[in-house]
Amino acid sequence: xxxxxxxxxxxxxxxxxxxxxxxxxxxxxxxxxxxxxxxxxxxxxxxxxxxxxxxxxxxxxxxxxxxxxxxxxxxxxxxxxxxxxxxxxxxxxxxxxxxxxxxxxxxxxxxxxxxxxxxxxxxxxxxxxxxxxxxxxxxxxxxxxxxxxxxxxxxxxxxxxxxxxxxxxxxxxxxxxxxxxxxxxxxxxxxxxxxxxxxxxxxxxxxxxxxxxxxxxxxxxxxxxxxxxxxxxxxxxxxxxxxxxxxxxxxxxxxxxxxxxxxxxxxxxxxxxxxxxxxxxxxxxxxxxxxxxxxxxxxxxxxxxxxxxxxxxxxxxxxxxxxxxxxxxxxxxxxxxxxxxxxxxxxxxxxxxxxxxxxxxxxxxxxxxxxxxxxxxxxxxxxxxxxxxxxxxxxxxxxxxxxxxxxxxxxxxxxxx
Numbered sequence: 001x002x003x004x005x006x007x008x009x010x011x012x013x014x015x016x017x018x019x020x021x022x023x024x025x026x027x028x029x030x031x032x033x034x035x036x037x038x039x040x041x042x043x044x045x046x047x048x049x050x051x052x053x054x055x056x057x058x059x060x061x062x063x064x065x066x067x068x069x070x071x072x073x074x075x076x077x078x079x080x081x082x083x084x085x086x087x088x089x090x091x092x093x094x095x096x097x098x099x100x101x102x103x104x105x106x107x108x109x110x111x112x113x114x115x116x117x118x119x120x121x122x123x124x125x126x127x128x129x130x131x132x133x134x135x136x137x138x139x140x141x142x143x144x145x146x147x148x149x150x151x152x153x154x155x156x157x158x159x160x161x162x163x164x165x166x167x168x169x170x171x172x173x174x175x176x177x178x179x180x181x182x183x184x185x186x187x188x189x190x191x192x193x194x195x196x197x198x199x200x201x202x203x204x205x206x207x208x209x210x211x212x213x214x215x216x217x218x219x220x221x222x223x224x225x226x227x228x229x230x231x232x233x234x235x236x237x238x239x240x241x242x243x244x245x246x247x248x249x250x251x252x253x254x255x256x257x258x259x260x261x262x263x264x265x266x267x268x269x270x271x272x273x274x275x276x277x278x279x280x281x282x283x284x285x286x287x288x289x290x291x292x293x294x295x296x297x298x299x300x301x302x303x304x305x306x307x308x309x310x311x312x313x314x315x316x317x318x319x320x321x322x323x324x325x326x327x328x329x330x331x332x333x334x335x336x337x338x339x340x341x342x343x344x345x346x347x348x349x350x351x352x353x354x355x356x357x358x359x360x361x362x363x364x365x366x367x368x369x370x371x372x373x374x375x376x377x378x379x380x381x382x383x384x385x386x387x388x389x390x391x392x393x394x395x396x397x398x399x400x401x402x403x404x405x406x407x408x409x410x411x412x413x414x415x416x417x
Contacts, residue, residue, distance in 0.1 A: 001116055002125045002172070003068070004033045007094060008114030014103035020116035025055060028062045031097070034070035036142055038310035045070045053084050065089065067097060069142040091142055111157035118361065120394030121168040121377060122161050126154055126192065130174035132211065134238075135249045135316030136278065136309060139174050146175060148183050155195055158202065167394050168204035168359060169196070170376060176210045177219070190222045197228045203396065204359065206376055208234040213251040215260055220267040230373040231268060234303075236276040240295035241288045244281055249316060254295065261299055272374035274303035279336060280329030281309045282320035289332050293339045302347055303380050304340045306333045341406050348381070348404035355414055358383050360395045370397070372409075380407075387413035 004020060011018045019027060030052045034045035045068070055061045065087040071078065072090035079088055089097050095105045115122060129144040130137075158169060173179065180188025196205050205228050207219075212235055223229045239245055240254045264271060277292060296304065308329035311322040324332075358370040361377070368385040375381045385391070385399050391413075403410035 002113070002123050003091075004031075005113040005116050007031070007033075007067075007097060008116070009109055009112045010094065010098055010106060011101065011103065012114055013106050013109055013112075014098070014101065016101055016103060018114065020114070025060050029065065030055070030061055030063070031065045031067060034066060034068035036068070036070035036073040037138060038307070038312070040310075042070055049082060049085065053082070056084065063087070065097070065100065067091070067093065072142045073138065092144075111153060111160050113157075113161070115161075115164060115166075117377075118393050119165040120359070120361075121170065122166045123172050124154065124158060124161070124169045125149070125172050126176065126179050126189075127173040131178065132175060132251075133249050133316065135247060135320075136238075136281065136312065138312040138315050141314055143174060146178050146182055148179050148181070148188075150183065151180075151188065151192055151195055154192065155199070158196055158199055162199055162201040165394065167202065167396075168206065169202065170206045170208055172208050174209065176207060177214075177216055178211065187216045189216060190218050193219070193222050193226065193229060197226045202228060204228060204230050204373060206230045206232055206373075208376065210235045212237060212257060212260055217260075217263055217267065220264050220271070223271070224268040231271045232274070232374055232376065233264070233271060234274040234376070238276070238278050239281065239284075239288070240277075240292050241284075244284060244288060247283065247317070247320070248278075248281065258298075272302040273299070274305075274376070274380065275301050276305040276307060277336065278307050278309050279332040280324045280326075282311075282317060282322055282324070284309075284324065284332075289335065292336060296336070296340055296343065300343055300347070301340070302344075302374060304337070304344075305379060306336050306340075308333050345404065345406045348406070348409055351401045351409060352404050353401065355398055355400045356383070356409075356411075358385060358397055358399045360385065360391045360393055360397065362393055363391075370399070382408050384408060384410040385413055386411070389413060389415075 008018045008020060032048050032052060035041035049066055052064045056064050063086040066085050067089040069091055071088050075088045087100050098105050127146055127148040129146045130140050131146045177189055180186060210233060223231060237257055238248055238250060242253050245252060356372045358372055360368050360370045362369050368391050370383045370385050372383060383399060398414045399411040400414050401409050401411040
């Protein structure tokens with residue numbers, strides 16, 4: 001999405017009318033920005049390409065162009081198999097895409113984006129690529145080595161976003177906590193966070209995709225001390241079984257993870273922890289799945305996502321036998337999520353009676369939908385806000401929680417708090 005926003009801004013600056021995912025077929029060229037990370041994402045990308053080629057065949061489109069990770073990874077094969085695509089571009093070919101439109105890359109637009117999200121929040125990519133060698137992951141094949149954006153450039157980008165009305169930024173990267181090691185020779189995420197906190201008009205800063213190995217715990221101190229930083233950390237752990245973690249090349253043991261999480265909670269008792277896990281990795285047994293559930297029971301994560309293992313060529317795990325059928329992988333994922341669902345409900349029930357600060361995202365069926373600082377967009381809980389007041393997306397309100405569901409909360413807006 002961020003890459004698409006940057007491309008859109010460049011096209012717009014060259015007087016080319018651009019829309020993000022327009023529901024109407026009121027355009028003559030499609031640029032499809034693909035994902036090549038796991039099977040489901042690749043399938044969705046291919047289906048989208050074929051769908052738009054059908055529009056072209058019917059005369060509703062003049063050209064179909066493809067960019068992004070899938071294109072970067074499989075460009076040669078795809079060009080042979082889907083010859084009707086007009087242009088193929090990789091992940092780092094923004095200037096070449098512009099050349100296809102006889103447009104110029106405008107250096108003065110660095111940091112400018114054509115927001116595809118609602119105007120009150122935005123994703124901010126602080127680095128590109130990854131130096132890790134996780135055996136299941138193809139990202140380094142498509143995105144290359146870790147490259148941090150300079151702090152000054154990121155400050156400019158966020159200031160521009162705030163001028164557009166953005167109140168919440170979600171920091172993303174393939175490896176968030178590695179930030180700064182390449183250009184400053186030391187981890188600089190804490191310094192970057194403090195710089196963002198100084199930007200007037202910015203309300204919330206949220207951290208996604210933190211790697212647990214050598215996690216810089218001083219970040220948690222900054223989070224606790226700075227009110228603008230949400231007490232929320234997304235730290236994908238992938239599994240809890242030591243033999244699988246070793247095979248995954250995660251550079252961490254379950255004991256290390258227990259110690260790290262214990263330290264994080266000591267430094268910031270009010271933090272909400274989100275993690276994601278993989279089931280169906282080669283060699284995983286039912287005992288491993290039970291071990292993962294025991295891990296979830298002990299840690300009691302606030303938010304959890306579960307993915308099924310995708311056997312990706314040219315990754316370290318590709319030489320292993322993908323010995324678990326897809327149906328069984330999905331059954332295990334459902335089993336783990338059903339187990340976590342009970343924890344999620346208990347966590348939500350603990351919030352009944354509390355008054356929480358909520359950002360309003362939208363109005364739906366006559367009621368307002370928002371999120372607390374403990375919830376990110378799309379992947380986490382929402383708060384159903386009952387009020388007689390007229391609210392707008394991006395408004396912050398205080399809400400007293402009176403109902404709890406598996407993955408949502410409900411409450412009344414409190415006035416004059």
